[in-house]
Amino acid sequence: MIATPATELTGEFTTDGRRTGPVLMDLKNITLRFGGVVAIKDISFDIREGEIRAIIGPNGAGKSSMLNVISGFYVPQEGEIWFEGARRPPMKPYEVARLGLARTFQNIALFDGMSVLDNIMTGRLNRMKAPLWAQAIWWGRAEREEVENREQVEKIIDFLEIQNIRKTPVGRLPYGLKKRVELARALAAEPRILLLDEPMAGMNVEEKEDMCRFILDVNDEFGTTIALIEHDMGVVMDLSDRVVVMDYGRKIGDGTPDEVRANPEVISAYLGVSQE
């Protein structure tokens, strides 16, 4: 991640002059059912390398289900997921993680009793190859790996400006900082695609502004592709390159923030009809 600055990406430019690359993930005709309930109905869209892709929609539109399909937690009954030009077979979540997907959760899922540093280190577990016994006595390869991983983690700590809470147990942190630590852990995995599930939920204005800046910086500095779900319309329109709009499990809009904003179906379903 750190070795791949965005300048090395090829591909076309977005409207505001940022680069986006070729299609990284392509979701084709996804349908997901829970018994009789259809959560996602025949949805297709793609995620390009280096872009910030938002999925929005009212409550119950199927956004989180969509994210869970992408992360491999749900296996859709119909449709195909193509990743880096190859069809992705149904996988366990840990296998998807190894492919290069990392995510944060709507309800923070950190280890409360562990320090910030240790929590972020868990994000690099996939990269530790030394056997358990070697890790337990911190010997040979385990020691080398830990040093390398710690270095990467420290770069992320520096990037997200959380040096002062490095050794603080996560349980003692305020909500906004916990969210940032969760982002740090996801980044530690050096993901190809970073999935953010409502990164701004429950935050005050200042925390939101900080989080926005970090998301943009992550995308800009590391060239990380980001897919996010978000309620806050202002945030989505400012952050994203392209937006998918969902309503009752259907896709009702897809395009740049401006296009989506002008789409009459989106306005009536999500933004509400103006009361003039």
Added chain:
Amino acid sequence: MQKTQAAHAGLQSIPALLARNASQFGTRTAYREKEFGIWQSWTWAQSAREIRELALGFLVLGLRPGDYVAIIGRNRPMHYWSMVAAQMCGAIPVPLYQDAVADEMAYVLGNCGARFVVCGDQEQVDKVLEVGTRAPAVEQIIYTDKRGMRKYDHSRMNALADVQAEGRAAEQRLGPELDRHIAALDYDATCVMLYTSGTTGKPKGVVLSNRNIIETARNSADFDHLSEREEALAYLPMAWVGDFIFSVGQAYSAAFTVSCPEGAHTMMTDLREIGPTYFFAPPRVFEGQLTSVMIRMEDAGRIKRGLFKHYMAVARRVGPQILEGKPVGILDRLSYALGNILIFGPLKNTLGYSRIRVGYTAGEAIGPEIFDFYRSLGINLKQLYGQTEASVFITQQPDGEVRSDTVGVPSPGVELKIAENGEVFYRSPGTFVEYFKNPDSTASTKDAEGWVATGDAGFFEEATGHLRIIDRAKDVGKMADGRMFAPKYVENKLKFYPNILEAVVFGAGRDFCTAFINIDLTAVGNWAERNNIAYASYQELAGHPQVYATIKDHVQAVNASIAEDPMLSGCQISRFLVLHKELDPDDGEMTRTRKVRRNIIADKYADLIAALYDGSENVFTETEVTYEDGRKGKIRATLHIEDTRLVSPTLHHVKAKGIAA
């Protein structure tokens, strides 16, 4: 002094001191910085190499002798090196306050005509770009932290690391030229230019020569026997003269180690890890630490609290005497030793003060309780009195003669005199050359014989020869009935209460004195939490009736203490209000070194002052505030005004004061 100069011939500039340190102390650590969670260090030899490469890089970019190089960033070795590298090229470093907003920066950059600006990060670069045409001389912007800088127009912009790499490559080509520039530096060349924060009007550039810095640094290092084994932490603003003297002047003169914290938020952790032997902090740092210790003790278990209370009492009784080597009974010594194992030792370790040999505080008066607290723990905390124009040192306290109410004896090489009106004048090797492009101010501050007016009123204690400072000379005034009015004297007494962060006292030309109070959110917030008092904002807490009651108690206690001094008894506070916002440098209400700007506050809050004097009980006000990003907003509030009880002067309790107002 002539002798010392001869003895140190050849060491007439900071680069010359660097060369000496690199050869004499080459393998000793010069700099440390915590980066990525690990302390990185550079020896004097390595630092000398890094600095030379930077200087060569500056030459490649076209830096010429006599140019001004502005440096804006947090304390980092790279920034200190940039200053010395600029000196090597014959240029003059001008460190700026990193929290200055673009407008303030525009004035300074325009005034000194800086051609090169070294910025710590993107935030500082943005501000310099915002200044734009208001500082037309700026040609090159150089930044340390590359983050977020990729998309900028790089035609006039470079990363410091790249500049250094180019310098490394240019050694063959430009090495001889650089050596010529270094050799041309002498004692009278300008070492650094520092802008005074200016409690009134625009900041002034104080030109300090190599003589000023090096003589002062050497004298003061000798005074406290500083050696190359000292450890110091550089965390105060680089634009402040104190940081330049401690982290550059004294560090190069005595060749000791300077460590830079990871960031402002990690300062306390880094302080603990480094454990400096030589430490400087303004009173508010010591106050803040004491407040947090006390708050944490409130939450501690009963046994711990009991031990703490017991042994702190022992420490208060005998700690200072033990520190000064005065005779103390054997039982007390044993008790103190036990306290040291159980309480003082661990506490000092937590605070990062285990190894302190010499600690200084200055800038503002420090509360006697706070001062005594640290001294009773066995920390050799002393006071000094100084200013930018003196290269810091005017007076300082020698070991064994330390008290909270004086600022000590004249520093080595400093002459002092007190004028008719009580104003303190000094003359020293550190006396500044001039104010930059401001001969009028220079002439009104420094006379032909080199005596400089401090602007402070004070007097010598006859018994000890120590100087005591009362107030700013121009602030000392008269009330309507001719009684003496010394606002700072009263404000300091108020500020010694942990609940009061700032106070501004009015009364010149009036019948009675009044005050604005700023509460300390940490202390009062904690008190509110423990007493189940709910509040939604600073404003609401500040206006809470119980907060008012507490502050009223403090004000009345201060009144009682002022009444003991017949000369100043007129300064008792009759009415006060608690301000709805914190006084803030961003709003121009304070200087960057956090001194209140009386006139600006008086103008801005004229409505509140009027209310204090017209007898009303409540006043509605609307105040403009500046947010950290420079945007402005308004806050509205209705403030309550509280009347207090005055104490009649106790004439039998006369204390001699050597000042005639």
